[in-house]
Amino acid sequence: xxxxxxxxxxxxxxxxxxxxxxxxxxxxxxxxxxxxxxxxxxxxxxxxxxxxxxxxxxxxxxxxxxxxxxxxxxxxxxxxxxxxxxxxxxxxxxxxxxxxxxxxxxxxxxxxxxxxxxxxxxxxxxxxxxxxxxxxxxxxxxxxxxxxxxxxxxxxxxxxxxxxxxxxx
Ligand SMILES: Cc1cc2nc3c(=O)[nH]c(=O)nc-3n(C[C@H](O)[C@H](O)[C@H](O)COP(=O)(O)O)c2cc1C
Numbered sequence: 001x002x003x004x005x006x007x008x009x010x011x012x013x014x015x016x017x018x019x020x021x022x023x024x025x026x027x028x029x030x031x032x033x034x035x036x037x038x039x040x041x042x043x044x045x046x047x048x049x050x051x052x053x054x055x056x057x058x059x060x061x062x063x064x065x066x067x068x069x070x071x072x073x074x075x076x077x078x079x080x081x082x083x084x085x086x087x088x089x090x091x092x093x094x095x096x097x098x099x100x101x102x103x104x105x106x107x108x109x110x111x112x113x114x115x116x117x118x119x120x121x122x123x124x125x126x127x128x129x130x131x132x133x134x135x136x137x138x139x140x141x142x143x144x145x146x147x148x149x150x151x152x153x154x155x156x157x158x159x160x161x162x163x164x165x166x167x168x169x
Pocket of ligand 1: 010011012013014066067117118119120121
């Protein structure tokens, strides 16, 4: 699968094969893809918590009102931001940088044959609860459920010319 296909095939997966293994190498490839995202002045203002422990995964699920797919997901990757590494002219770009990292992670999961769902954290009140559960100082931006898909939703993105303004000479 190439990049063009992965982008068009990606869907949020909310039903996984329970207990299906996701090998460490695959998870590391997803993390590497996330860390290859662009960031303001290459500050890379992120860190990642990989939650494989079923007990902690269950607590995350209960802390997030829209993450019930964690019941069947094999693991969760929480993408967290470190705003303090961005100062001066690059301060405040971290939500964008972390969003780019999340999207890279999702696309790498598709390419490897896994499914994932982005569950929003920042800027909701869930941030502090997740920080507590993870023991994190950084800001949880997204909780990504990952596993082997047990559903195959149709691709549904589309090109909408109404969203585009062409400024031609
Ligand atoms: C910032 C953000 C937060 C999201 N939060 C959730 C969430 O909490 N739970 C969920 O099931 N999906 C969540 N989603 C997934 C969206 O619902 C999904 O991307 C959208 O409906 C489009 O569907 P698709 O991803 O299958 O193309 C989130 C997506 C984004 C980008």
